Amino acid sequence: MDYLDMFCHPVWAISTALLTVFVRLQRNYARWNPRTCEVRLTGKTAIVTGANTGIGKFIALDFARRGARVILACRSEARGTEALNEIREKTGNSDVHLRLVDLSSLDSVRAFAKRILEEEKALHILVNNAGVSGLPRQITKDGLEASFATNHLGPFLLTNLLLDLIKRSAPARIVTVSSVNHKRGKVDFSHFRGEDLTYFMDEVYNHTKLHNIICTNELANRLKDTGVTANSVHPGVVMTEVMRHYPLWVRCIFNLVGFFFFKSSEGGAVSPIYCAVAEELEGITGKYFDSDCSLVLPAPLARDAALAVKDFEVCERLTSKL
Ligand SMILES: NC(=O)c1ccc[n+]([C@@H]2O[C@H](COP(=O)([O-])OP(=O)(O)OC[C@H]3O[C@@H](n4cnc5c(N)ncnc54)[C@H](O)[C@@H]3O)[C@@H](O)[C@H]2O)c1
Numbered sequence: 001m002d003y004l005d006m007f008c009h010p011v012w013a014i015s016t017a018l019l020t021v022f023v024r025l026q027r028n029y030a031r032w033n034p035r036t037c038e039v040r041l042t043g044k045t046a047i048v049t050g051a052n053t054g055i056g057k058f059i060a061l062d063f064a065r066r067g068a069r070v071i072l073a074c075r076s077e078a079r080g081t082e083a084l085n086e087i088r089e090k091t092g093n094s095d096v097h098l099r100l101v102d103l104s105s106l107d108s109v110r111a112f113a114k115r116i117l118e119e120e121k122a123l124h125i126l127v128n129n130a131g132v133s134g135l136p137r138q139i140t141k142d143g144l145e146a147s148f149a150t151n152h153l154g155p156f157l158l159t160n161l162l163l164d165l166i167k168r169s170a171p172a173r174i175v176t177v178s179s180v181n182h183k184r185g186k187v188d189f190s191h192f193r194g195e196d197l198t199y200f201m202d203e204v205y206n207h208t209k210l211h212n213i214i215c216t217n218e219l220a221n222r223l224k225d226t227g228v229t230a231n232s233v234h235p236g237v238v239m240t241e242v243m244r245h246y247p248l249w250v251r252c253i254f255n256l257v258g259f260f261f262f263k264s265s266e267g268g269a270v271s272p273i274y275c276a277v278a279e280e281l282e283g284i285t286g287k288y289f290d291s292d293c294s295l296v297l298p299a300p301l302a303r304d305a306a307l308a309v310k311d312f313e314v315c316e317r318l319t320s321k322l
Contacts, residue, residue: 028267041068050130054240058269103154113161170227185210220286236291238268
């Protein structure tokens with residue numbers, strides 16, 4: 001039997017098809033299923049950043065289905081409007097709104113927060129979902145490294161600017177979408193300004209995702225007894241547009257492997273939704289959840305309380321208007 005015959009053999013073809021079906025069914029598996037969770041969000045307001053595509057769009061869609069007033073915090077008006085119309089149409093919830101923000105710009109974050117504080121009476125859920133991966137070295141007009149600005153410092157400032165509103169709305173939840181890649185991240189405060197950084201294998205992304213967890217943990221400490229919880233979550237490895245800044249050949253491999261093994265955007269939204277709505281998480285704060293919705297320990301650096309205090313202070317200084 002030559003190789004061609006072997007691959008065309010019915011036993012081989014059937015077992016490959018069965019394996020593919022099995023793997024594709026398994027890949028979205030999580031211990032918790034949003035479809036069977038009956039929590040309603042009527043009367044609640046939620047903000048989801050980066051809600052026009054990928055994981056964020058499915059988080060927003062879920063909140064809208066549960067009856068929340070949902071603010072889609074997006075950078076692109078055209079893509080945001082497309083998502084807004086789709087979410088309104090699919091859920092029949094007309095209380096879904098688009099507000100523009102570029103998280104890599106501190107001025108844009110301030111303008112967005114100002115508008116939210118003027119327009120919204122309450123904010124019960126903030127999901128810091130927007131993020132970039134594979135950005136080449138760029139320094140923003142605030143003098144910050146662009147991946148750090150987008151993934152960490154912009155969301156950090158946004159959270160802090162909205163904090164009084166969130167506290168007044170308690171019980172409330174802040175969910176930060178981090179990544180298991182934080183385990184390969186390091187903390188060096190000169191990174192924030194683009195110093196001493198190498199971009200090999202997207203190390204910058206890993207660092208930003210580590211800072212996400214560290215500062216979320218410190219925020220949780222500061223919010224003790226306020227009724228506001230702050231947790232971080234890994235959504236899984238998910239087929240989204242997150243690789244858009246990578247070379248074409250890397251995207252091709254990601255998409256090919258992803259077709260069989262990675263979660264869909266809907267599957268990636270499950271663990272962030274769990275952190276935002278699951279009743280069993282009432283009062284649980286300063287924790288990190290994996291893509292299976294299980295509470296797990298993050299990397300040791302992410303659990304260093306003294307480092308967290310320092311990191312939070314550095315980020316406060318970098319994002320405050322001096
Ligand atoms: N896809 C994965 O495998 C994976 C794995 C771990 C963690 N994550 C995290 O999940 C989150 C969502 O990513 P995704 O996979 O859905 O990717 P995606 O690229 O499909 O979506 C990212 C969203 O962030 C928005 N965004 C990017 N830069 C922005 C800016 N400057 N201002 C405002 N919005 C901006 C994009 O417009 C988009 O809506 C990210 O934080 C990402 O790091 C993704």
